[in-house]
Amino acid sequence: MHWGNELATMRGRYGQRVGIIDAEGSHTIAEIVDRAAGIADRLSALGFGPGDFIATVFQNSMLAAAASYAVALTGATEVPINPVLSQKEFDHALSCTGTRIVLLDRATTLTLTPCVAVEDVRKCAPRPLTAEGWPDVEPETPSRIVFTSGTTGPAKGAIHTHLGRWTAGLLLRSVLPTRPGAQNRILLMTPFSHGSSLLTFAYLAEGASVHLMHGVDTAAVLPLLASGSITEMFAPPTVLAKLTEALQQTDSAKPQLHTILTGTAPLSPMLYHKAVAQFGEIIRVTYGKSEMFNPITVLSPPETAEAYAGNASADEGLCVGWAATGVRIEIRDDGGRVLRDGEPGHIFLHSPHMFRGYITVDGLKMLAPGEFHDTGDLGRIDQTGCLFLVARQSDMMKTGGYKVAPDEVERALAAALPETEIIALGFPSEYWGEIVTLVAECPPSDWQERLTPALASMTSYKRPRLFVAMDELPRNAIGKLSRAELRRRLSEVYDLIETPQPVFVRKGMQI
Template sequence: MMIPNWLLQRAKLTPEQSALPGKSFHELYQASLKIAQQLHHTGVKAGDRIALLSLSNEETVLFIHASWLLSAEVVFLNNRLTEYELAWQVSDAEPGMILVDDRITEAFHFEGIECISYSAVRKKPAKEFTMLTQWDEDRTLSIMYTSGTTGLPKGVRQTAGNHTSSALASVLNLGLTDRDSWLCMMPLFHISGLSIVIRSVIYGMEMRLYEKFDAQEAAKQIIAGTVTSMSVVALTLDQIVRVMEEENNKAHPSFRTMLVGGGPVPLDYLQRAGACGLPILQTYGMTETCSQTATLGKADAMRKLGSAGKPLFFNQITIKGTDQAGEVGEVLIKGPHVTPGYIGSHSGRSPLTEDGWLATGDAGYLDEEGYLFIVDRRADLIISGGENIYPAEIENILLAHPAIREAGVCANEDERWGQVPVAFVIAKEVSEEELLAYCEQHLARYKMPKEIRFTEQLPRNASNKLMRFELKKWL
């Protein structure tokens, strides 16, 4: 199957439609085309691999589209990493050059690879090139490194077909109106943010982009009705809900979709969000699946609280080694949105099983109606005296306590039980004894945290996902 060069096609179809506030798709195309010609002058051509070290701003959106008008592969680098971590990814990906956002003030040096600032590219003369109007579906367009929550990061190939399938499956589930505007406060170097850039051009939908997450601003836009959709994780959902609760505000009737991904969401958060009129749709996806694999439809949102829903139209989900509903095992995924493989040091390793399933490393189950429930990362599983303990279950109990803002649980080695759970919390005016007494009312004895440590912050990656392997280092 051939896929149209997204922005070129969108600019032809609905040139006057708003792409970004104050910029139509025609204007977005013209601005991106100029940068593409300037990049071509520096030597970039179709099939070349370049890297972006950027912030999440409009200029970066232009450089992303410029790269794709050239049909180049873009390696998205996480600006929150240390120079050492970035150097590892750059040496693994081997891009021809690195484009650096002028607002990144640190001076990074990567051996043997040229770093060019956005502004330096903008000063180059324009050089005409022959644009590919269509892409093969297996053409790699983006490369993202997994967050490395379980080990060395892997460079994931994301193709034109992967991204397009993901966007189409999502819109079949969520629907589309001519008033839609997606509030993006996710980093563009993560699939949660980049997928909004892609949906915007495939759907002809406006994107409102913010460099950083801002709960006050998000709540303001949701209440005012200037946006219709937003993607969040549990932590940022809680922060928006807290702002809305302070003044007893409700979401505007035109706000249609609050997609919550990045791991299990505490039941308490879902109920409080519902009271604020936020239409919460839990979703499940990963870097290897170009965003969503399953999403809970609106009709089932309250009936199936805590579920990530059913697989989207083109996708399949099964639970490894189980044959009955409710049995927990590793989640396996199949579909056109699944990566064909990795680059660099992991290029020889296929992410797929012999019969074409992607092994996710996540533990979950399907209920009797086929709804997916994610329990936890398999790598974070605590095995205590032969019993399986899922950190997310303990975290969810702790997060329902009014004094606790954030919670993280990991395994500590124990001579008697093998492993025991230890909790780290951000809390105010509460003692360890009170929290343990609270846990005793809600958790089986073997699941009880053996210790609760108070901290000022928890280790999170740029998507605000909790990094439990870092908590283990704290122990």
Template sequence: MRMIDFFDRGARMAHDRLCMIEGNTSRTYSEVQRRSNAIARGLIADGFAPGAHAAVLSGNSMTAFEAILGVLRADGVWVMANNRASVSENAYLLDLLDVDTLFVHSDLADRVETFRRDCPNIRRYVAIDRPIDGADVWLGDLVIEGDATIPQRRSGASEELGFLANTGGTTGRSKGVMLSNGNWQALVSSLVASMPMKTPPVNLVAAPMTHAAGPLALASMALGGTVVVLPAFDAGAVLQAIERHRVTYMFLPPTAVYMLLAHPDVRSADLSSLEYISYAGAPMSLDRLKEAIEVLGPVMNASFGQTEAPMCVTAMPPHEHLNAAGELAHPGSCGRANLLSIVEIMDDAGNILPPGERGEIVVRGPLVMQGYYKNPEATAEVSTFGWHHTGDIGLRDEGGWFYVVDRKKDMIISGGFNVYPAEVEQALMADPQVQDCAVIGVPDEKWGEAVVAVVEPKAGCTIDVAALLAATREALGPVKTPKAIEVMDQLPRSNAGKVLRAELRKQRWAAAGRTI
């Protein structure tokens, strides 16, 4: 099955149901299907070849989703482009991933000149929301209406390339990730297995559609679900949308969950329609997780994945979060291996480790990517011993529950001891004054690396550094307790909302004239 076949399944089930809502505009499945057909006809007439690559550079937008569906219906390869990345990073990726056609929103019109200079392979620029300078054509003029069925122009085989994502560049230059029709099938199947829906979902897209929220919204269309699109995350707007549209499902990174919990209306809002809030992308504070279950309801759904094995390597559904006593049943766990994933813990020599021992989380199964685009060396590096290496340190317990300890490259060696930042961050986040934090190692003549914490206070709060240090020492002991705590109004974050430890680390190591 092709990716577009999943959408068509939803359209057959729910042709008169609302497919997408944005503001006061809504469209049924029949309308969206017709629009995607018209976009596909326009692309084909314009010379878009079977298997050609097309990117959609836009913020959250119903029209952007329709452009993606049009590309897939024309049997093209969808390239996930990030509107929040810098113009230079976008130019690098669009050129690396051999983009033939670029759909671009008017908010990003000023980038087209750079792309024309640095991306010679882009054949056609299509403005998606209105005519703009620099674009070859506006989407409204590209579409070709009609009733004839769009012919299938590729085989639709499982191994056929379906979409190209990128690694985000938080640990080095971004790489293109090749994801096939089979990977998409595994993703949708794993989602449905881990989060069975009582009714067709109403999926709120509040996180960037350029990351997990976009594919998850497309996956929900296979179930005939309704996708509600917000332009960006805003806690108040999220609460209003849940009430107005009776939202059942949404994806949020932990930082967005924290902001939702901090909103003054969260405890009075009617959130009874919610069935699942998926959280992933970074470890969640256990104290905030308990608060989320108390305030938002028993709806929290943990998962672990990465671009190379998207979103569903492991899962812990809401009913497995709490034990009979109402306490967290598996504190800090990201769940057990999902239906279509084989997950293990491996040491550097390729040995599978027993329960309780820390090592790298490795994965096999149909969820794992086909490889890095035009980068066989990097593909081979992450595929040693016949497993995909995630770069995350973790462990599993006797019951098969997995726990992510930290990124392999983020580990701090202080005085000969291994210190995992995520463990220290969990202790710091127990303080109710702390909104978010990052723990890094900095050069130190005595310790080699000293553990330093950078904390972001909640709005209107003042951090008592001495008290926070004392509480952390009591929880973790002296080795893991930060040697210093710095307060920062706002931590640096990636386009996906992840705190950038690497940025904080780089600043402090550069001042010491060292990188290691």
């Protein structure tokens, strides 16, 4: 792999086009890769190259892209870290990888040990990037370590090779709704250390532009969307919900978007229909994992509209589309046997751009050649080959001898509380094993009464027995709801009284 050649070609072809707009203004593609060359020169001078781990800690900005390109140019391994992580999570990432240098933009509130060097990339003078002078990296050399969200335990670092990164970029570009060009600009608000970086690189490689914002500031985003300068937007369900709610409460001009890309978490039918009322039928669904970058499956906007137009029952799962080129999906039972179409089971994946293994504090855990990745998700494939997500295996509730998917409970009840975020989880019980518990974020005063008809229509063992209202549901650094953290908070605040109809008794603390 020769990243110098890749970036030099991009510079020569599209260098004068605007590549990134961030809080500091507009930056051409040439300026971005020239900044990368300067940072890479500094890393090379310090002795870093293939086999070395280099952490990057940036808010969404041109410098985040330049730093990532710079690490690739040297052939080293990038460890992208979300700057909002806790000190414990930050230390965990550095400890797992043995990182010896951190690239930053000015300062950070995170504490670094003396054995870890710090490099402020603003001090690295840019210079015109050329193809010459960069190493030809072995394709299977690690390129990026992407840490999992850590919702079910300590985060693991998924190891992606230079070849895997390059292949993932090609596949992502191949499945975009339209081929980006000078007329395209995508708005990205989620952390650069995750999916935003992949879309940034895909758009820049085609000579298109990216508008990077740090977080979702609706006062800034809505006028931007109405201006017509943004053609696409990446909005996972949490972001889409926030923007949809803001649009419902304003008289501002409607967004002028071509496509909304969504993923990272299931898109509920309720949210989909709310979003369509504001944006139109322009939502595209994908399925991705830290272990296998998008695309895994793709559902185009017309296909998404068709999938969400039906009256599928809550236990059928959510349609996330068909496998992308090169992706193999198998549904297996508990014993590893591949199931027939329509049968629910464990989702296993394989593709040329998937990760090669994990790096943890306990060392490496590599995949065997040809081994499929167990996603930890449960799903099914219908007769057309379309994948449906049913639940996360770790989230499955075991109550009274039955298994219940929290997503199914949430979908069955969401229509009764369209304005309220709800989450179902299993709370430990000596009698039931786990009790199906429903937690609502800032619900209306009559929320439990409004649930009554929907509860009556549910299978008895799937009905929640405990109901809790909270001011705010716990989320991790990338906005995903954390059932483990929610369960911990409930345990701190409530005592469970075990009766045929169990109840929570508050310990006198505030949630």
